[in-house]
Amino acid sequence: MPDVSASASLPPESAPASAFPLLVVDIGNTSTVLGLADAGLNLTHTWRVRTNRDVLPDDLALQLRGLFDLAGLGGAGVAGPRAAVLSSVAPPVGQNYALALKRHFGITALEVSAAALPDVRVELDIPDAVGADRLCNLFGAEKYLGTHEYAVVVDFGTSTNFDVIGRGRRFIGGVLATGAQVSADALFSRAAKLPRITLEAPLSAIGKNTIHALQSGLVFGYAEMVDGLLRRIRSELPAPAVAIATGGFARTIEGICREIDHYDETLTLRGLVELWASRAGVRA
Secondary structure, eight states: OOOOOOOOOOOGGGGOOGGSSEEEEOOSSSEEEEEEOOOSSSSEEEEEOOOOOOOOOHHHHHHHHHHHHHHOOSSSOOOOOEEEEEEETTTTTTHHHHHHHHHHOOOOOOOGGGOOTTTTEEOOOSGGGHHHHOOOOHHHHHHHTTTTTTTEEEEEEEEEEEEEEEEETTTEEEEEEHHHHHHHHHHHHTTTTSOOOOOOOOOOOOSSSSSHHHHHHIIHHHHHHHHHHHHHHHHHHHOOOEEEEEETTHHHHHTHHHHHHHOOOTTTHHHHHHHHHHOTTTTO
16 A cells, blocks of 8 residues: 555645546445546546445456446556545455455555544544545535535435534544435335335425325435434534535435535545545555
């Protein structure tokens, strides 16, 4: 792994051209999101695949090569990724991606953890317990701070995470809630007569049939939970906070939640890019 012991930052303009394209991989419990960034730290390609804990490093190498081929990076004379950074909350998938990159692409990936980020203050009882994806969200949310001292990232995944971030790369804490799809699956499994539905907002809160009633409860009800928690979090902070939503379900509740200021489905991937660029000593 590259040396990440120093806390000095590496400005984007000083990153060597030989380090790009940069591969960023965010491994969640349900899906894995991958992206390629160019020398301007812009995401040029993104993909979403299912997370499979049974897939071996060689299988992952084949998957990566297929994605690169789709992006036109597999032909003769066309450069594949030269560096990589991984965030994983689904062991051993992260380790298998790292092995695949090392064996088949000659890349030693930077693996995100609190211990590898000395310039981040994790204000938890057990700092090492914070998930790697939540640290990536911290970096991705920095551009939204503006004049605010605080930001709250609402990350809709298998669980819905509320990450409370302070200026100066402080991870203050947060909330973990059951994800919307997990809640729906639990309801359907316990009530056999209820039909499985698509999680999308109905036209009105008052349902006129079972499907509409379920959609109202699962979508509008979930949006109210999000708004309520954001109000409660903001009331406990000493200054106003900006709220950013990311993750797959964010598209469903966009325009429904009243407490969310911005929607950014690539926030975690961009956070990985910014995190990588800020590390001293990171080279291709």
